[in-house]
Amino acid sequence: MNYLTYLPVWDKLNKSQQDTLKNSAVKRKFKKTEILHNESADCTGLILVISGQLRAFTISDDGREITMYRLFERDICLFSASCIMNSIQFDITIAAEKDSEVLVIPSEVYKSIMEVSAPLANYTNEVMASRFSDVMWLIDQVMWKSFDKRLAEFILNESNIEGTDILKITHETIGNHLGNPREVVTRMLKYFVNERLILLSRGTIEIIDKVGLEKITE
Amino acid sequence: MNYLTYLPVWDKLNKSQQDTLKNSAVKRKFKKTEILHNESADCTGLILVISGQLRAFTISDDGREITMYRLFERDICLFSASCIMNSIQFDITIAAEKDSEVLVIPSEVYKSIMEVSAPLANYTNEVMASRFSDVMWLIDQVMWKSFDKRLAEFILNESNIEGTDILKITHETIGNHLGNPREVVTRMLKYFVNERLILLSRGTIEIIDKVGLEKITE
Numbered sequence: 065m066n067y068l069t070y071l072p073v074w075d076k077l078n079k080s081q082q083d084t085l086k087n088s089a090v091k092r093k094f095k096k097t098e099i100l101h102n103e104s105a106d107c108t109g110l111i112l113v114i115s116g117q118l119r120a121f122t123i124s125d126d127g128r129e130i131t132m133y134r135l136f137e138r139d140i141c142l143f144s145a146s147c148i149m150n151s152i153q154f155d156i157t158i159a160a161e162k163d164s165e166v167l168v169i170p171s172e173v174y175k176s177i178m179e180v181s182a183p184l185a186n187y188t189n190e191v192m193a194s195r196f197s198d199v200m201w202l203i204d205q206v207m208w209k210s211f212d213k214r215l216a217e218f219i220l221n222e223s224n225i226e227g228t229d230i231l232k233i234t235h236e237t238i239g240n241h242l243g244n245p246r247e248v249v250t251r252m253l254k255y256f257v258n259e260r261l262i263l264l265s266r267g268t269i270e271i272i273d274k275v276g277l278e279k280i281t282e
Numbered sequence: 283m284n285y286l287t288y289l290p291v292w293d294k295l296n297k298s299q300q301d302t303l304k305n306s307a308v309k310r311k312f313k314k315t316e317i318l319h320n321e322s323a324d325c326t327g328l329i330l331v332i333s334g335q336l337r338a339f340t341i342s343d344d345g346r347e348i349t350m351y352r353l354f355e356r357d358i359c360l361f362s363a364s365c366i367m368n369s370i371q372f373d374i375t376i377a378a379e380k381d382s383e384v385l386v387i388p389s390e391v392y393k394s395i396m397e398v399s400a401p402l403a404n405y406t407n408e409v410m411a412s413r414f415s416d417v418m419w420l421i422d423q424v425m426w427k428s429f430d431k432r433l434a435e436f437i438l439n440e441s442n443i444e445g446t447d448i449l450k451i452t453h454e455t456i457g458n459h460l461g462n463p464r465e466v467v468t469r470m471l472k473y474f475v476n477e478r479l480i481l482l483s484r485g486t487i488e489i490i491d492k493v494g495l496e497k498i499t500e
Contacts, residue, residue: 152411
């Protein structure tokens with residue numbers, strides 16, 4: 065199985081470029097919680113997810129983490145290969161959230177093809193723009209508007225009020241309480257699900273990590 | 283004068299691509315504080331700065347602004363042309379900070395060339411990576427670590443202690459006080475200069491907007 069066909073532009077590469085990628089890419093397995101790439105590592109290579117789930121995050125000086133984005137099957141991570149571009153002047157850490165299998169493409173190989181292939185360069189642009197959008201959303205909602213705090217507080221309050229960890233409430237109602245559109249509530253609740261703080265099912269929100277929610281409100 | 287030569291990859295475009303760009307780019311002038319592009323505008327086009335200074339920022343629901351990055355002579359702004367990529371899913375506002383002259387390149391023209399030109403696509407990648415790095419720095423320093431608060435507090439305290447708005451102190455010393463490397467202090471001080479809160483000269487920091495600094499510490 066050639067997992068490189070997961071690249072949407074695979075068919076737009078010529079035979080020689082395809083062969084170069086095939087001969088250099090290496091399959092690797094990572095256990096849940098294992099670190100694939102850390103901030104100090106220079107250039108691990110591009111990571112193409114075959115199966116499992118990865119998390120990209122930064123770590124503060126005092127050890128706090130913040131999730132920038134997640135990577136699922138067929139997703140590719142550029143920032144584990146920051147040396148492919150001079151202008152990538154930041155570092156992230158990537159860890160396996162589930163047992164994962166990935167394909168690592170050496171940075172210099174990818175770079176050499178990207179420099180001559182408009183399709184690969186444009187695909188790389190789209191990947192970066194997509195991550196950029198994730199991060200802008202994070203700035204907007206989590207950091208700047210502190211909507212995460214307000215939502216966590218609201219959930220904890222409701223739980224206290226109702227005397228249960230399973231809340232029967234719609235996203236729309238929460239939005240009305242907090243003055244935010246329903247979609248914003250839904251997106252942040254999904255973020256909480258990813259952070260394993262709550263579970264969502266039709267019409268209910270179940271708190272599974274009260275301490276985690278309380279930490280957010282601090 | 284052909285300002286399109288400000289594009290570092292100009293010479294790597296073919297004659298027909300160069301002509302297409304030349305014939306479509308439009309020179310425009312903006313007065314200080316004028317808005318070039320706002321969040322609701324769909325696709326103003328790529329903005330290449332000929333002279334002056336622009337600021338890219340987002341606005342919260344309650345009207346607060348945060349500067350994402352600044353654009354100087356020869357800089358180009360992609361995000362005023364978000365339609366060139368499907369994956370750009372966020373909006374920014376761009377305003378002139380000084381009287382500015384810019385070249386607006388229509389999005390569809392730029393896109394059509396980028397799709398076939400590896401040099402232009404790779405240049406676009408570098409521009410995006412550079413802005414991404416700015417934003418990651420902002421997350422890291424301003425929002426997450428709240429270093430802006432700590433630094434503003436420190437400057438105000440020192441000013442109170444010394445009884446003057448002109449502080450004689452090195453960036454290194456401040457770094458030692460706050461437990462941050464000198465470069466981080468310098469970078470944040472320059473951010474404060476850009477925000478017109480302080481003036482920097484050799485060995486001194488002059489507070490020019492005390493209220494602004496106090497707002498940051500809130």
